[in-house]
Amino acid sequence: MNPFENALKQLDRAAAVTQIHPDTLKRMREAEREVRISIPLKRDNGTLEIFEGYRVQHSSARGPYKGGIRFHSETNMDEVRALALWMSMKCAVADIPMGGGKGGITVDPKQLSKAELERLSRGWVQRLAPVLGPRVDVPAPDVNTNSEIIGWMADEYQKITGDKTNATFTGKPLGKGGSEGRVQATGMGGFYAFDALREQLGIKEGARISIQGMGNVGGNAAKIFNEHGYTVVAMSDSKSGIVHSKGLDVAAVLAYKEKNHTLEGFPGAKKVTNEGILELPADVLIPAALENQITASNAAHINAHTILELANGPTTPEADDVLFARGIHVIPDILANAGGVIVSTFEWEQNLKGEHWSEKEVLDKLKKIMETQSRTVYERAVKLKTDLRRAAFAIALERITAALPRT
Ligand code: NAD
Numbered sequence: 001m002n003p004f005e006n007a008l009k010q011l012d013r014a015a016a017v018t019q020i021h022p023d024t025l026k027r028m029r030e031a032e033r034e035v036r037i038s039i040p041l042k043r044d045n046g047t048l049e050i051f052e053g054y055r056v057q058h059s060s061a062r063g064p065y066k067g068g069i070r071f072h073s074e075t076n077m078d079e080v081r082a083l084a085l086w087m088s089m090k091c092a093v094a095d096i097p098m099g100g101g102k103g104g105i106t107v108d109p110k111q112l113s114k115a116e117l118e119r120l121s122r123g124w125v126q127r128l129a130p131v132l133g134p135r136v137d138v139p140a141p142d143v144n145t146n147s148e149i150i151g152w153m154a155d156e157y158q159k160i161t162g163d164k165t166n167a168t169f170t171g172k173p174l175g176k177g178g179s180e181g182r183v184q185a186t187g188m189g190g191f192y193a194f195d196a197l198r199e200q201l202g203i204k205e206g207a208r209i210s211i212q213g214m215g216n217v218g219g220n221a222a223k224i225f226n227e228h229g230y231t232v233v234a235m236s237d238s239k240s241g242i243v244h245s246k247g248l249d250v251a252a253v254l255a256y257k258e259k260n261h262t263l264e265g266f267p268g269a270k271k272v273t274n275e276g277i278l279e280l281p282a283d284v285l286i287p288a289a290l291e292n293q294i295t296a297s298n299a300a301h302i303n304a305h306t307i308l309e310l311a312n313g314p315t316t317p318e319a320d321d322v323l324f325a326r327g328i329h330v331i332p333d334i335l336a337n338a339g340g341v342i343v344s345t346f347e348w349e350q351n352l353k354g355e356h357w358s359e360k361e362v363l364d365k366l367k368k369i370m371e372t373q374s375r376t377v378y379e380r381a382v383k384l385k386t387d388l389r390r391a392a393f394a395i396a397l398e399r400i401t402a403a404l405p406r407t
Pocket of ligand 1 (some may be wrong): 140215237238242310312341
């Protein structure tokens with residue numbers, strides 16, 4: 001299951017339900033620029049290792065390339081290509097003035113010391129600095145990267161280029177140009193999208209939620225849904241999962257994971273596998289880990305009423321068809337997890353203007369965008385008699401078409 005092939009299929013599937021200019025479709029199939037780099041890293045024991053890294057700049061039609069940097073042992077060019085294409089669509093669905101890009105390094109960061117991780121992060125910037133910049137390409141965190149890593153990267157970029165805007169990387173630490181609200185932005189945006197569509201989708205307040213993945217996105221989503229009165233019945237990380245039909249104490253689970261680096265042995269809960277968590281009975285299933293989790297082989301066993309995709313690419317096109325036929329709603333990634341890039345764009349804007357907005361201001365603006373765009377996508381899906389993903393892609397492709405320079 002190649003995520004880039006899935007992304008291309010999603011383009012075609014949207015084009016099949018509405019009129020999309022054929023030139024736009026052709027252009028969206030190819031990134032504007034793809035850079036593959038090698039990064040030499042001197043390990044703490046003195047040996048030299050070479051790591052492979054990437055930056056894919058998919059579309060600048062609507063603004064500078066924007067998208068996270070992923071550190072993962074399975075990351076490769078095709079994955080980054082898919083993620084970059086989805087970023088172009090996401091920024092267009094959110095109607096923010098950004099294009100799409102994505103980056104990564106093929107590495108298991110758990111195998112590196114902190115000093116090695118810092119040198120590798122800085123190495124990525126040393127290779128790519130010539131193609132980045134506040135008006136060119138503005139990276140952010142993704143899987144296994146966080147504000148500390150982004151802080152190193154922003155610092156390295158400034159050292160190399162002398163840039164004074166501090167607007168080339170977003171997701172920076174607070175106090176180093178970061179924005180209030182960025183850490184919880186993706187989870188919060190997902191909640192706003194869900195809440196805006198909740199009644200139309202027929203979900204009651206306080207419903208039961210299962211969450212796969214508990215990093216930045218899944219962990220914050222668990223907290224936010226719980227604080228809004230929802231019952232989180234299951235949570236998982238890459239190695240372990242737990243379930244409690246009456247609801248987990250989310251704060252206690254997060255504290256347990258922080259202390260023990262696993263969920264195994266969490267008192268009072270039953271174990272569940274990462275595949276099993278997807279099939280548990282729940283009102284809302286939130287995949288918040290990696291791609292290709294809901295596929296043709298398990299879509300028939302999904303036991304949720306609605307899927308809120310906070311991960312990128314968790315559902316394959318084949319699974320989409322099964323879910324649609326079964327009446328299971330999917331709030332698609334390019335809408336549901338746009339909160340991260342929206343608040344990243346607020347950070348970029350604050351840096352360029354030399355401002356610092358309050359958390360309330362940031363979250364109010366985020367809420368407004370998520371509500372407006374969620375309703376727009378829903379209305380389009382109803383009009384086209386199609387699923388929310390095709391509707392979101394259709395809207396994104398129209399907005400990109402309007403911005404594409406004539407060739
Ligand atoms: P993260 O590194 O903070 O956390 C990833 C989580 O997924 C961890 O809990 C990890 O244990 C878990 N995980 C890894 N492999 C897994 C597997 N095979 N099964 C189950 N769990 C697994 O990353 P994140 O920033 O939370 O990103 C999660 C997803 O959300 C990714 O798809 C990412 O692209 C997407 N996303 C992130 C942001 C953001 O702002 N960070 C924004 C939009 C979308």
